[in-house]
Amino acid sequence: MNICIFGSASKHLDKVYLDVCEKLGEEIGRRGHGLVFGGSSRGLMGATAKGVENQGGEILGIAPRFYDEEGEFYKGCTDFIFTETMAERKDLFRINADAFVILPGGIGTFDEFFETIVYKSLGQQNQPVVLFNFNGYYDKLEEFIKIAMEKDFVRVHESQLYDTATDVGEVLDCIEQYI
Secondary structure (H helix, E strand, O other), X not given: OEEEEEOOOOOOOOHHHHHHHHHHHHHHHHOOOEEEEOOEOOHHHHHHHHHHHHOXXXXXXXXXXXXXXXXXXXXXXXXXXXXXXXXXXXXXXXXXXXXXXXXXXXXXXXXXXXXXXXXXXXXXXOOOEEEEOHHHOOHHHHHHHHHHXXXXXXXXXXXXXXXXXXXXXXXXXXXXXOO
């Protein structure tokens, strides 16, 4: 199974986030899954890829050509696809992924998370989606979604388009047990 991660590529993150994502990558590789990601050597993307590589797993990086700067791309990818646009990149994520994991991140990660669950709500894809809420990163987002449901802006079934996990094992269990 190919697991796509969305998450921060910042080089200014607390080590606790990097360590957990490297462990996630190791568990992805240990369980025999491949990684699909944005190709960055930095931040949570790079940490997860490092973990997968440490376990000998397959790694597919997908990034727009305009990101091509020295040191930006993860050198341990087994395969790399360059795109011309961000939209093309996101399409290739959907095509190549059997599951999605949303790591802590910023605006780009939020965009990828919401777009993924919108596609799922429209029946355009049916892969498992897991919001990895470790260290309480997504607590306020989860609270906001509940408020939106209470006010009838989000339908209850829409909140069931993804699972939330708080540790590495739970993330992969959610994916592997998905029906």
